[in-house]
Amino acid sequence: xxxxxxxxxxxxxxxxxxxxxxxxxxxxxxxxxxxxxxxxxxxxxxxxxxxxxxxxxxxxxxxxxxxxxxxxxxxxxxxxxxxxxxxxxxxxxxxxxxxxxxxxxxxxxxxxxxxxxxxxxxxxxxxxxxxxxxxxxxxxxxxxxxxxxxxxxxxxxxxxxxxxxxxxxxxxxxxxxxxxxxxxxxxxxxxxxxxxxxxxxxxxxxxxxxxxxxxxxxxxxxxxxxxxxxxxxxxxxxxxxxxxxxxxxxxxxxxxxxxxxxxxxxxxxxxxxxxxxxxxxxxxxxxxxxxxxxxxxxxxx
Amino acid sequence: xxxxxxxxxxxxxxxxxxxxxxxxxxxxxxxxxxxxxxxxxxxxxxxxxxxxxxxxxxxxxxxxxxxxxxxxxxxxxxxxxxxxxxxxxxxxxxxxxxxxxxxxxxxxxxxxxxxxxxxxxxxxxxxxxxxxxxxxxxxxxxxxxxxxxxxxxxxxxxxxxxxxxxxxxxxxxxxxxxxxxxxxxxxxxxxxxxxxxxxxxxxxxxxxxxxxxxxxxxxxxxxxxxxxxxxxxxxxxxxxxxxxxxxxxxxxxxxxxxxxxxxxxxxxxxxxxxxxxxxxxxxxxxxxxxxxxxxxxxxxxxxxxxxxxxxxxxxxxxxxxxxxxxxxxxxxxxxxxxxxxxxxxxxxxxxxxxxxxxxxxxxxxxxxxxxxxxxxxxxxxxxxxxxxxxxxxxxxxxxxxxxxxxxxxxxx
Numbered sequence: 001x002x003x004x005x006x007x008x009x010x011x012x013x014x015x016x017x018x019x020x021x022x023x024x025x026x027x028x029x030x031x032x033x034x035x036x037x038x039x040x041x042x043x044x045x046x047x048x049x050x051x052x053x054x055x056x057x058x059x060x061x062x063x064x065x066x067x068x069x070x071x072x073x074x075x076x077x078x079x080x081x082x083x084x085x086x087x088x089x090x091x092x093x094x095x096x097x098x099x100x101x102x103x104x105x106x107x108x109x110x111x112x113x114x115x116x117x118x119x120x121x122x123x124x125x126x127x128x129x130x131x132x133x134x135x136x137x138x139x140x141x142x143x144x145x146x147x148x149x150x151x152x153x154x155x156x157x158x159x160x161x162x163x164x165x166x167x168x169x170x171x172x173x174x175x176x177x178x179x180x181x182x183x184x185x186x187x188x189x190x191x192x193x194x195x196x197x198x199x200x201x202x203x204x205x206x207x208x209x210x211x212x213x214x215x216x217x218x219x220x221x222x223x224x225x226x227x228x229x230x231x232x233x234x235x236x237x238x239x240x241x242x243x244x245x246x247x248x249x250x251x252x253x254x255x256x257x258x259x260x261x262x263x264x265x266x267x268x269x270x271x272x273x274x275x276x277x278x279x280x281x282x283x284x285x286x287x288x289x290x291x292x293x294x295x296x297x298x299x300x301x
Numbered sequence: 302x303x304x305x306x307x308x309x310x311x312x313x314x315x316x317x318x319x320x321x322x323x324x325x326x327x328x329x330x331x332x333x334x335x336x337x338x339x340x341x342x343x344x345x346x347x348x349x350x351x352x353x354x355x356x357x358x359x360x361x362x363x364x365x366x367x368x369x370x371x372x373x374x375x376x377x378x379x380x381x382x383x384x385x386x387x388x389x390x391x392x393x394x395x396x397x398x399x400x401x402x403x404x405x406x407x408x409x410x411x412x413x414x415x416x417x418x419x420x421x422x423x424x425x426x427x428x429x430x431x432x433x434x435x436x437x438x439x440x441x442x443x444x445x446x447x448x449x450x451x452x453x454x455x456x457x458x459x460x461x462x463x464x465x466x467x468x469x470x471x472x473x474x475x476x477x478x479x480x481x482x483x484x485x486x487x488x489x490x491x492x493x494x495x496x497x498x499x500x501x502x503x504x505x506x507x508x509x510x511x512x513x514x515x516x517x518x519x520x521x522x523x524x525x526x527x528x529x530x531x532x533x534x535x536x537x538x539x540x541x542x543x544x545x546x547x548x549x550x551x552x553x554x555x556x557x558x559x560x561x562x563x564x565x566x567x568x569x570x571x572x573x574x575x576x577x578x579x580x581x582x583x584x585x586x587x588x589x590x591x592x593x594x595x596x597x598x599x600x601x602x603x604x605x606x607x608x609x610x611x612x613x614x615x616x617x618x619x620x621x622x623x624x625x626x627x628x629x630x631x632x633x634x635x636x637x638x639x640x641x642x643x644x645x646x647x648x649x650x651x652x653x654x655x656x657x658x659x660x661x662x663x664x665x666x667x668x669x670x671x672x673x674x675x676x677x678x679x680x681x682x683x684x685x686x687x688x689x690x691x692x693x694x695x696x697x698x699x700x701x702x703x704x705x706x707x708x709x710x711x712x713x
Contacts, residue, residue: 085660087351124515126433127426146422147415150433152354154515158658161351162415164344170415251659253518261527262515263430269504269511269530270429276500283382283496290384 036117040136041177042204042236043191044211045110047248048221049198052080052094052108059193060092060112063181083249086111087161088173092190097248107241109248110190110199113138113159113175114228115236118257121151121160129172136204136236137177145172156232156251156258177236204236211240233257306697308393310458311556311690320555321687324680331677334670338412346670352658353665355413360652361675362409365645366402367440367509368537372548373399373447374502375541381495390564390697393454394552395545397695400447401685405678407444410437412674432511439505446498449487454693456484506537513651522592523606524655532582539575540644542568543617543637550634552696555687561697566627572640573621580614605650613643 054074061068066089080096092112099105115138121130122138129144130151140160147170151160163170178188186192191199200207208229215222227245228238231253239245246252269275337346349356372395379385380392411417423437463477487494510533513520526532546565553560587593596603620626620636627633653665667675690696 083660085351120515120517123428123430124433125428126431126437127422128428128431129426144422144426145416146419148410148413148433149354149415150431150512152351153513153519153656156517156519156659158352158519158660162354163342164347164349165342166415167338167340167342170342249660251518258517259430259515261517262432262511265511265514265527265530266430266432266435266508269507270435276504279503280496280500283378283499284492287382287384287492287496290382294384294386 035134036132037134037136038205039203040117040134040236041202042115042136042207042238043188044200044202044207045237045239046198046200046214047107047109047239047241049196050094050108050110051196051198052077052096052106053195054079054094055193055195056110056190056199057090057092057094059189060175061090063178063189064091064176066090080108086113086159086174088163088171091173091175095249099243101242107243107248109239109241112190112237113177114157115175115177116232116258117234117236118232118259120154120156120232120258123259123263124150124154126150133179135177135179135182137179138174138236139176139179140172140174142169142171147172154258156253204234204238207238211238214240230255233260306390306561306699308390308454308694308697310692310694311696311698314556314691316688316691321684324684327680328677328684331674331680334673335412335677337670338674343413343415346668346674348665348668348671350662350665352661353656355652355656356665357649357653357667357671357675358409358413360649361645362678363406363413364509364648364652366406366409367506368533368540368644368648369544369641370399370402370406371502371506371537371541372544373402373541374499375538376545377450377495378499381492382499388564388568390561391545391549391568393695393697394548394690395541396447396450396454397686397689397693398544398548400444400451401682401689403440403444403447405682406440409678432508432515435508436505436512439501439508443498443501443505446494446501449494450491450498452483453487453491454695456480456487458693460484502537503534507531507534509533510651513655516656519656519658520651521595521602521655521657522590523587523595523602524651526586526590528582528586529651532579532586535575535579535582536644536647539572539579540640542572542575543640546633546637547641550630550637552690556690556696558696558698560630562628562630562633565633569621569627569633569636572637573618576614576618576621576640580610580618583610583614602654605646605654609643609646609650612639613646614640617643 055071058068058071058074060066077096080094083095084090084093086093092110094108094110097107097109099107115136117132117136119130119132119138122128122132125145126148127144127146129141129146130138131141132138147162149160149162149172151172152158152162159174161173163173178186178190181187181189187201188199191201200210202210208226211226211229215224215226221242222240223242223244225245226238226240227250228235233256239250241248334346343349347356347358376388376392376395380388411420414420423434424441428434460477460480463473463480465473465476507530510529510531513525514527514529517525546568549565550560552558596607617636617639620632620639625632626636656665
């Protein structure tokens, strides 16, 4: 037998184990932090106020340098006939749903990134290119992104869009909560452009208080449900509506944060690298025993 | 018998055959569509969209590819860690398959991501909570380990036989010395890499299952379960030997060799209990979460789920238990191929069929371009395997010198 003896086996194994455990503390905590500030911002969307003018769509495109026809063309209600989703050319869209109580007053719903408090995309992103900011925004970093589209698989609201027709530097496109505009002291473009104040911008806690107040004051106008208050652990954008949110095609989601199960499995397997290192040691022991048993048999024969 | 078998290059066959020409054409076709992806973007050749971000390039090239390369770590565990000498004849072919398989997985990932030139980002940009990050890092390290494990095969072939022509003649001596150094070093340290390979495989085979957990309600309840990582690991372990059996029988046939039935039959016997454990967890999950209600209707998901279990697990499990099957090459091949197909189908189900986005404008079916690229990759894989066994000592052949077992087999 031309292999290492028992001592060198043990020596090398010890070195490797020590090296692996030495790495533990830094690696186990790698990953984006999620600090939820009590002052984090949000937007309250009151779909009972929205008139479906789609000015927000135009303002959003203009603010983000996306090509758009002039604002006048948005007066044409034809696009509302079909359900649309945000994509790489429109970070927000407005959809229309029939109102069973009053056919003349359909409900219109603006859709964009919800800016979750515990975002699945942030947890999923392989390189940590998506981060939850203290002000509530969920932002994407073009310098890190590799374009794997795992955020799109993970998002419970199916929001991130990908530039499928770009061969070089395709981007993940989604609402960025107008971070650049807000840095200049301006409102998010959609909020500013809304002619009927269907969108209210402010600290999330205050918005929820306003929302509860509105529901309490006009119980006939609203269903008693603030969508986004608790869904997937809470979202920065919250919605009020006159009918059940399932009829407005909002996904029915639980109150647990979307990345919860996945993260607990992940952290369980890698609890300070104990399971992999133990497995390594166990296999080493099995290998050593098996070989020595085989060796003994050869000696005897 | 095994003592007179020794891995050596297959010299009795030529590389080019009619089958090889077909594979070359399929490979060229795949590469042509791939060129389209690099020139015009992913959207130009695939049916992927914002509702269906992952298709068969992830479901087959990556997920099924990783699962079917499991023969590498299962035979390493059996042959080297449990030290069962009699299985050493299948260790090298399995190692070669794993090495080529993982290379295809890496290439498959690179072409599917939008910014392939940033494939190295996960090495320095870490996100510990991401299952994909863990899979990516483990696959990168494991691929390196597989290449290291293959080095002894290269040194065995070329030590003392390096003979470079013309201008490069001066390099002959240094290269030979390098090969000898690598051989000596690895002789003493190979066990470290072998154990690392098994640990890394256990980790990423299971984490591949964690990948879809975060999709939550977007994945059909028949497949969406918190024990997905366990199911992925168990199915990877049970598909390892069937994959080795399939390859070995195909190679024997292609190279006109006598199939190693005494080894393959025994490998087959071990598959039944492994499949049994997998089946138990799969059925347990079905009843604990009461998802069997979805099987009452006949539709795509129920048909896929049932065929995955019936043809991929139950029937081959029964077959592997029968001594007649263990002795007959065609029956053994059928049973093994069913498991391979079943696990491949399971990965496609998990990543493609089960994925139902909350909003969609029609369902996903792979485009001609996607299928061409996948078929092209598989063809290239087979061609590389054929080339490798003609060049390197991988397949065990009866040794004319009647020497002892291969030097490599006592290593580790």
